[in-house]
Amino acid sequence: MKTLIIYDNTGYIYLQLKSTENRIPQGGIQFLEMEVPEGKYIKNIDITVIPNVPVYEDVPKTDIEKLQEQIENLAQANAELTSIVAMGKTNA
Incomplete structure (x- = not known):
C-alpha cells in the first residue's frame, strides 16, 4: 500500500497517510500555528490573501x-x- 510521508528538512516525520489515493503536495509545504476556536475546525486555508488565513466551520453535532x-x-x-x-x- 502506498504511504505519503510529510517530513521536515531535519527528517522529522509529521504525518503518514496510508491510502491508494493520496494527494501529492504541489510546490512547497507551508504551515500556520494558531489556536482553533472551540466548536470549530479548519476546513481549508485561504491562500488568496497574504498572510494566508484559515477558513473555519462549525464542528458537526x-x-x-x-x-x-x-x-x-x-x-x-x-x-x-x-x-x-x-x-x-x-x-x-
Missing part, C-alpha cells in the same frame, strides 16, 4: 448531541401540553 436536543424539545413540548391540559381542567 454528534448523534448524542442531536438526541439530547430532541429530548430537551420533547420535554418542553410535554411541559406545554401538561400546562394546557391542566388549564383546560381548571376552566371546565
